[in-house]
Amino acid sequence: MTEGNADYGAMDSEDFRLMVRAWIQEHYPEDKRFIVRRMGMDEIGGWVRALGAKGWLAPSWPREWGGMGLPIRKQIIFMEELSRHGCARFPDQALNLVGPLLMTFGTPEQKARHLHRIARGEEIWCQGYSEPAAGSDLASLQCKAVRDGDSFIVNGEKTWTTLAFCADWIFTLVRTSNAGRKQEGISILLIDLNTPGVTVRPIDSFTGEREFAQVIFDNARVPSENLVGEADRGWDIAKSVLGHERVMVGAPIIPMMALRQLEDLMDRLGTFGDTGALDRYAALRLDLYDLTTMFEEYVRRIEEGESIGGDVSLLKIRATELYAAISEEILLQAGDMARVAEPIALPDNVAFPLEIYAAARVPTIYGGANEVQRNVIARSVLRLPS
Numbered sequence: 603m604t605e606g607n608a609d610y611g612a613m614d615s616e617d618f619r620l621m622v623r624a625w626i627q628e629h630y631p632e633d634k635r636f637i638v639r640r641m642g643m644d645e646i647g648g649w650v651r652a653l654g655a656k657g658w659l660a661p662s663w664p665r666e667w668g669g670m671g672l673p674i675r676k677q678i679i680f681m682e683e684l685s686r687h688g689c690a691r692f693p694d695q696a697l698n699l700v701g702p703l704l705m706t707f708g709t710p711e712q713k714a715r716h717l718h719r720i721a722r723g724e725e726i727w728c729q730g731y732s733e734p735a736a737g738s739d740l741a742s743l744q745c746k747a748v749r750d751g752d753s754f755i756v757n758g759e760k761t762w763t764t765l766a767f768c769a770d771w772i773f774t775l776v777r778t779s780n781a782g783r784k785q786e787g788i789s790i791l792l793i794d795l796n797t798p799g800v801t802v803r804p805i806d807s808f809t810g811e812r813e814f815a816q817v818i819f820d821n822a823r824v825p826s827e828n829l830v831g832e833a834d835r836g837w838d839i840a841k842s843v844l845g846h847e848r849v850m851v852g853a854p855i856i857p858m859m860a861l862r863q864l865e866d867l868m869d870r871l872g873t874f875g876d877t878g879a880l881d882r883y884a885a886l887r888l889d890l891y892d893l894t895t896m897f898e899e900y901v902r903r904i905e906e907g908e909s910i911g912g913d914v915s916l917l918k919i920r921a922t923e924l925y926a927a928i929s930e931e932i933l934l935q936a937g938d939m940a941r942v943a944e945p946i947a948l949p950d951n952v953a954f955p956l957e958i959y960a961a962a963r964v965p966t967i968y969g970g971a972n973e974v975q976r977n978v979i980a981r982s983v984l985r986l987p988s
């Protein structure tokens with residue numbers, strides 16, 4: 603039993619905020635503050651395990667599965683405190699995607715086997731959807747799983763798999779049939795990355811960071827008990843995971859942290875006294891407020907068991923374009939200082955304008971590129987002809 607099982611829902615909000623703030627200050631490694639690149643478990647694992655041991659790794663999960671069971675307002679407070687302190691994003695696909703997937707569609711055995719381990723930070727997962735010829739057009743995926751007795755034999759390749767080299771498991775979309783439309787015949791398999799026949803090859807990102815991997819399956823034998831839902835009917839489940847992914851990418855925490863850096867930069871430069879800069883800052887801050895309100899609505903839908911809805915694409919676009927806009931303002935304000943690779947010392951943190959600018963490009967691609975999100979809105983919200 604961890605403290606995560608305590609009932610924080612009933613606690614006074616301000617007391618909750620101060621408790622979270624104090625604990626983060628005491629436990630978060632000082633040299634990892636305000637780092638925008640994705641870090642693997644070798645760098646950030648200590649923090650993940652500390653949160654897990656405290657029972658604070660899964661704020662939105664029900665207490666039954668080792669989460670904090672926080673109501674939405676307290677989830678926002680939790681995010682605000684993480685972003686105030688500059689806590690980096692850690693490998694979180696298990697918390698944001700695998701957890702909701704298994705809670706809704708997993709067998710009792712799959713839930714019992716994985717959920718508590720994930721909530722304690724003892725099991726790290728990566729997401730195996732994209733393939734070299736299946737990104738935006740995901741349903742074209744070709745990684746094949748063929749039944750053989752009580753197993754599937756998996757052959758094929760996944761790519762752009764974030765932080766696969768520090769993960770224990772991968773949840774994959776695989777083709778189990780070629781009959782019918784391409785959306786039919788897709789299944790979801792949970793695969794232990796230590797299975798013989800699975801190879802993980804790291805890929806560097808355009809900023810030179812080791813961030814993704816190619817995951818190759820060569821006759822990997824996977825027990826059929828690792829199938830989630832029915833064989834050949836994984837597409838609708840996969841789409842529901844994509845809905846959760848869009849809520850996760852739409853969370854205000856990353857824009858909050860970037861705005862915090864902009865505020866510190868403006869303090870240092872004295873540009874709060876410049877009307878133009880102040881005007882642009884105020885617009886960004888109001889956009890962040892709108893984004894937070896919008897995010898709360900989608901979390902409410904999840905909490906109340908409603909469908910997330912195709913309009914969640916709006917949240918994903920708003921969040922990622924706001925982050926990009928804040929990063930551009932940081933670059934603009936930093937002026938000549940942004941040309942050097944050295945960080946800019948700020949009163950309470952440091953800023954790397956070019957690194958933030960580069961980091962803010964990628965969320966417009968992952969979780970479904972923003973152009974494709976606009977197509978979804980056109981089709982499913984505005985009902986425009988395709």
Ligand SMILES: Cc1cc2nc3c(=O)[nH]c(=O)nc-3n(C[C@H](O)[C@H](O)[C@H](O)COP(=O)(O)OP(=O)(O)OC[C@H]3O[C@@H](n4cnc5c(N)ncnc54)[C@H](O)[C@@H]3O)c2cc1C
Pocket residue numbers: 728729730731732733734736737738739761762763764765964965967968969970971972973974977
């Ligand atoms: C940082 C990062 C992390 C990622 N992590 C993962 C991961 O962990 N697991 C995983 O499975 N995948 C991951 N991805 C892959 C990501 O989901 C894909 O990159 C994304 O879906 C786009 O697919 P693609 O790269 O094949 O580009 P393409 O689909 O080839 O698209 C190329 C361009 O064409 C545009 N385009 C494509 N189709 C249309 C259309 N119909 N209308 C208008 N424009 C269109 C796109 O918007 C894009 O600008 C990650 C990607 C990034 C950048």
